[in-house]
Amino acid sequence: MENTTEKGDKFEKKVYELLKKYINDDKYYINPKKSIVIHKYVCKKEDNNYRDINFDIVIKVYNTEEEKILAEKGENIKHYQMIAVECKSHNRKLSVQNIEYFHTQIENSRAKSGIIISESDFTEDAISIAKKLKIDLIVINNQNDIILKRNEDNYIYYSIFEILFKFGILDRNIQYFSKIKIPFISEKEIINIITKKFDYFSIYKNDRLDTDKVIYFFSNKYNITFEFNINLGDTILGLISFKKNTIFISNRLKYDSPRWRFTLAHEIGHLILHKQYLEKYMDIFEDNITDVFSENEIIPKNLNRRMEMQANIFASNFLVNNIFMEIHWYYFRKKYCITKNFLFYDNQHINKNMAIMFIEYVKYIFGISEEFATIKLVDLGILKIDKYISSINEDLVKLFSRIL
Structure with a gap:
């Protein structure tokens, strides 16, 4: 079993390889040869730092390709941008302390910007302080390819591509x-x-x-x-x-x-x-x-x-196959002697109970949620809702307000 250090090193290498792949691939950038990705970088004390500062990864960006080549050969060429990257391989959400400590390191180094890349999410307080300190956050899981998801947070980045695009290291290939x-x-x-x-x-x-x-x-x-x-x-x-x-x-x-x-x-x-x-x-x-x-x-x-x-x-x-739904609606109407071709959900006891009964029936038959069943029935014209209803649960009030 991996210990904490081994797990962290493995995650750092994974992030390093992903960053390097993007920056070294001509297909995606206007001029990718201006950037260097460095693993295990030390900002030396003599570089105007109050002490040696260790970063997991840094990205140095130069004005020209020639400057970058000279820098790789060991010449003292000043970069115009350095981005520090902190990699966190934790099972728990990252806290405010993680953000604040990394910000202190950036403030006392020659780095201009910082990114924390984590395998887990961040606490709400951590996200709030990261916004304030202008620390960018990325969440990555174990799958190293495209992921389609529903995002519930607008601040955390969920791709290295996006963050590099933001910093101008890469440019979207419009073609x-x-x-x-x-x-x-x-x-x-x-x-x-x-x-x-x-x-x-x-x-x-x-x-x-x-x-x-x-x-x-x-x-x-x-x-x-x-x-x-x-x-x-x-x-x-x-x-x-x-x-x-x-x-x-x-x-x-x-x-x-x-x-x-x-x-x-x-x-x-x-x-x-x-x-x-x-x-x-x-x-x-x-x-x-x-x-x-x-x-x-x-x-x-x-x-x-x-x-x-x-x-x-x-x-x-x-x-929910619409034909199946119409058949079930036909037999429901027949069983309960419903003369109209729709149900009306309002505050009248008999109307409300009949509508709820059919919603529950549809939930059971098709294996769907109450919200989905309601939307489907409204969409098919089987269910109509009184906009003035008040005796339904809070979730359905919100749902009905969207429908109406």
Whole structure:
């Protein structure tokens, strides 16, 4: 078993190799030959420091390629920028003390900026003080390729690419990204894709998406590997690696629970709808670019939103077949002698109870959450909601307010 020092050294080397790969690869930069990545760097006391200061990694950036070459030969060439990198391989969230100590080191050295790269997340207080001290934060997990996730924090970076782009060490290659085209796909077209690709008995059982059948189907037909017992941190529920052909679901989610099922269906949506457009660009993202389909500077926001929306529409119709839903609605109406073709949720006892009864029934039949069931029924016109309702739980009040 690795001790703490060995684990830390291993993580440092991993980060060092990722940084070096980006900076030494001509494909991604305007002029990558102006930068040097140094592992185990010591800022000497004689360099105006009050003592020797050790950094895990530094990136030195020079004005010209010639200056960089001379510096590598040992000549005393002044860099115009030096960025200190601290690597943290901890199981716990990093605290304010970690941020403050690193900031002190930067302040007493010739470094102008600092980055902390961690395998775990940061406490809220640590994020707050990092913002104040202008220390950039990156979270990296064990997968060294593209990760698609839902990001819950707008300050922490989730890729080395993003942070190097911010510091101007690399420049986005417009030629590459301008080639990425994600076409508009209507919900009707997505439903047709699902209908053509999957037959009932391959993935459904009693109208419910059968998890075991889905895993078997995609493992055999698409050679997909599934990883469910993995710690993805506090903010990642699911991700897909196109490079490794693997879908990961956080072990924080209970297997086959409604949230777990939607996350799985969402990642399958990216696989079916987007892999053909993105896989040839995946070598660009060989570190841990998360939040690719959210708000970031790597892929245009309109594409991010389009891909997320399409994956959500896919998941909705993959989990709940509209024809199955209409059949269950038909028999529910018949059983309870409902004459109208919709349910009305308001403060009247009989209306409210009937709506809740069908929502609960849909949850059970399709294995979905109350929120998802409600949205689906509203979307299909089966459920209508009185905007003045007051006797529902707080979560549904928020949900209904979005719908209305």
